[in-house]
Amino acid sequence: MIRRGSFILVTLLLAYNIKEANSQLEAIRDFIQINIAGVPVLHQQSQWEFDPDISLKRRALWEEVNGIKGEKLIDRLGLGMDGKEAERREQHRIKDNGHLGGLNYFQP
Template structure:
């Protein structure tokens, strides 16, 4: 088993040393780059346009559209997107009629 590992490592070293072109990198160079140094893309500088006050504006829009605590969003997700939302809403309203928040806890 040790002999196979040794032969495999020697083969990788020979392959890496024999390649004259820089593309693609050899397995050892690739291993070192991915595990220790990182790809060059990782080291690039990036700039982000950031507005810290946008969250207040978007929160207001979200509450208007989806309700406080996302009540309407959860209801819309439960209705589906296949065009039969009105049917499902009617069935849900019929099912929940007389219930307190959809629960039977206070009903005899």
């Protein structure tokens, strides 16, 4: 009877160790796949329609609306967008009157 009990115990321990080994192997496989090889989604092929000349067209439009280096955009953002832009623009002109580029530092 002892042999039978020992056999069952050894069988259960081996089954547990095999499950434990499988989970350890799966953990190692997942680690390698995620950190070294990358997630499988990264290896899927994708297609993008790309027009290299569209940027030239959009740049011209952007410069027309916002200025060459965005000076019109900065001005619009600085004045706010609540309907009082003209009032604030006049306040800025009065405040900046006599300043060279808005700074007193360069004044003689």
